[in-house]
Amino acid sequence: MTEDASLLSLFLSSFLGATLLPGGSELVLFGVLKMHPNLFASALVVATIGNTLGGMSSYLIGRILPERKPGKGLAWVQQYGVFALLFAWAPIIGDALCVAAGWLRLNALQVVLLMALGKFVRYWVVAQTSSLF
Numbered sequence: 001m002t003e004d005a006s007l008l009s010l011f012l013s014s015f016l017g018a019t020l021l022p023g024g025s026e027l028v029l030f031g032v033l034k035m036h037p038n039l040f041a042s043a044l045v046v047a048t049i050g051n052t053l054g055g056m057s058s059y060l061i062g063r064i065l066p067e068r069k070p071g072k073g074l075a076w077v078q079q080y081g082v083f084a085l086l087f088a089w090a091p092i093i094g095d096a097l098c099v100a101a102g103w104l105r106l107n108a109l110q111v112v113l114l115m116a117l118g119k120f121v122r123y124w125v126v127a128q129t130s131s132l133f
Contacts, residue, residue, distance in 0.1 A: 003039060006032045010043060011050040018054025018088075018119075019095070025051060026126045033130040040127060047123045052116040055088045055098045059111055062102020073100035082110040086118035 001009070010025070010032050017023025029047050032039060073096030076084045085101055088094045101111050 001035065003036050006036055007039065007042060007046050011046050014047045014050030015054040018051040018098075019057055026123075029123060029126050030130045033127055034133075037131070044120065044123055044127055048116055048120040051089070051119045051123070052112060055085075055094070055115050055119070056108075056112060058095050058098035059102035059108070059115075062099035063105065065099070065103050067103070073097040074103065077101050077104055077106070082106050082114055085111050085114040088115045089119045089122040 010028050013023055013028040014025040017025035025047060029043055032043050036043075073084070073093055076087075076093070077097060077100040082101070084097050085106075088097050090097075098111075098115070
């Protein structure tokens with residue numbers, strides 16, 4: 001697979017993995033870095049942007065939900081505020097946190113920044129591990 005095709009696949013996997021659809025973007029990142037180790041920085045950026053945009057699509061879903069229906073991640077987001085979005089990468093609860101942040105109408109700029117930071121750190125750890133194998 002070419003470098004461009006690898007990065008496109010990584011972006012799509014990262015985006016879809018952050019929506020309500022199941023995905024394994026960490027495995028795709030791992031594979032891209034095994035095939036193209038020179039793409040370390042590019043792959044981190046692409047995966048982070050794709051996953052953050054996918055998370056923001058869940059945030060937008062939360063924004064359009066009627067205000068009378070709280071979501072599953074609501075208690076965490078109410079307790080920790082926008083900082084709960086540092087865990088938007090986590091399986092199962094991550095999507096709920098993003099939807100809850102939208103439902104609570106948290107500041108979108110703060111949400112995207114903290115979400116991206118959490119997702120970047122997760123991908124950085126995966127990328128670092130790929131160099132061990």
